[in-house]
Amino acid sequence: MxxxxxxxxxxxxxKWIMDCLALQQDQQEKRExxxxxxxxxxxxxxxxxxxxxxxxxxxxxxxxxxxxxxGISPEQIKHTCVKIYKKIAKAxxxxxxxxxxxxxxxxxxxxxxxxxxxxx
Numbered sequence: 001m002x003x004x005x006x007x008x009x010x011x012x013x014x015k016w017i018m019d020c021l022a023l024q025q026d027q028q029e030k031r032e033x034x035x036x037x038x039x040x041x042x043x044x045x046x047x048x049x050x051x052x053x054x055x056x057x058x059x060x061x062x063x064x065x066x067x068x069x070x071g072i073s074p075e076q077i078k079h080t081c082v083k084i085y086k087k088i089a090k091a092x093x094x095x096x097x098x099x100x101x102x103x104x105x106x107x108x109x110x111x112x113x114x115x116x117x118x119x120x
């Protein structure tokens with residue numbers, strides 16, 4: 001394909017490309033600005049749970065609140081909430097897989113929950 005044809009195609013899609021780049025930049029800025037701290041409320045499986053400070057060094061979820069050790073930063077709270085989400089998701093999905101696998105006649109080798117941003 002000649003270069004001029006490629007350039008014409010890109011030129012015809014310039015507005016769409018710029019709109020997509022602007023949207024991507026806006027989403028990145030929102031992600032960076034998003035913070036969670038003690039007293040914040042987050043949604044987990046359709047219900048709202050408050051993040052509370054609780055003595056000790058462990059964070060967790062007790063079906064009523066999400067608790068965090070005292071004195072950690074909002075960034076650490078956010079990171080810990082993601083870990084709690086993954087742990088709960090893995091337990092839930094593992095139960096569902098165990099229920100449906102025999103019905104489908106399959107046996108998955110592993111169940112993994114990760115923070116994939118892209119798949120190669």
